[in-house]
Amino acid sequence: MKILLIGRGKMGKLIQSTAKAAGDEVVAAFGHDDLGKLAGLGKVADVVIDFSRPEALPAVCEYVRRTGTPLLSGTTGYTEAQKAELFALGSTVPVLWSANFSLGVAVLYRALRTISDVLKPDFDIEITETHHNQKADAPSGTAKLLVEAIDPAHALTPVYGREGNCGKRGKDEIGVHALRGGTVAGTHSVHFFGPDEELEFTHRAASRQIFVNGALHMARLLPGQPAGVYDLQKILFGE
Incomplete structure (x- = not known):
């Protein structure tokens, strides 16, 4: 799986190392200082994984809409309006957001x-x-x-x-x-x-590793799925 990663904090670094150990490839990783580069990037990955901050949402949404790349987000702190903007992407791509992937x-x-x-x-x-x-x-x-x-x-x-x-x-x-x-x-x-x-x-949670393992597992399920907003409970329990 090829991953475009948004967020280079502690979670982002752990996602990179865990993905690499599993044989996945993080083709690019962006933080708040270079997020603007997304505007000039085409589709390079199977999935976007976003563990950043709410202020990155406009750039992430623009990229996902433009390239049609599925999105998995674990970013927290969104307002209700920001969540609505995030879920609106489900009209064109598969989107999965959860506050916790454990x-x-x-x-x-x-x-x-x-x-x-x-x-x-x-x-x-x-x-x-x-x-x-x-x-x-x-x-x-x-x-x-x-x-x-x-x-x-x-x-x-x-x-x-x-x-x-x-x-x-x-x-x-x-x-x-x-x-x-x-x-x-x-x-x-x-x-x-x-x-x-x-x-x-x-x-x-003994460490952040449980969140990373869950996020990567779910991210592998998104490519190839129909457009829509996916729910962690429905995926796990088949509801």
Whole structure:
């Protein structure tokens, strides 16, 4: 597989080394300092893999539309308008975006979709996420993904941290709390607090390698697929 990589940070470097070890070829890699070169580049790869920042989206979209190259994106921090722009590419090419390409997180998402409606009437729900001190966005894209799994109808009100005399916790709240420090690759916990009992789900990433392995696996499935927006859950579980 030939890869055009957007993003030369820690994830980008790990994608390059992992792809090379697997026999894939990263034909070009662009960062924020030379992203403008995309405008003069033709189709050179089987797939574009984007693990950069939201501000790179216009250049990435222009390239994908012009060349028809499938896109896999793991970039987080998008606004809803930016997500709409990204998904609009599905009218011409296969597009797969996920805030987290870990198999464990995908299973956690599915589990939360299954059990949350049973617990929501009587349980308070809080999410905590912990990442390294270099992470730029908060809450994490994975935390937002888990909120969506729990509350797809958006009936609950997210509360991002609490401070001062904020009063009693409302029944329609879902707390989302971000911790930053050290070199933590990513820990996400979902707490269900009920009358005299608590249920907790926790996923811990020991390294970024799990995200890279998942992203490369999914990227190999995109070339040759019909245009459209692909969902990680549907690919994994055949829904």
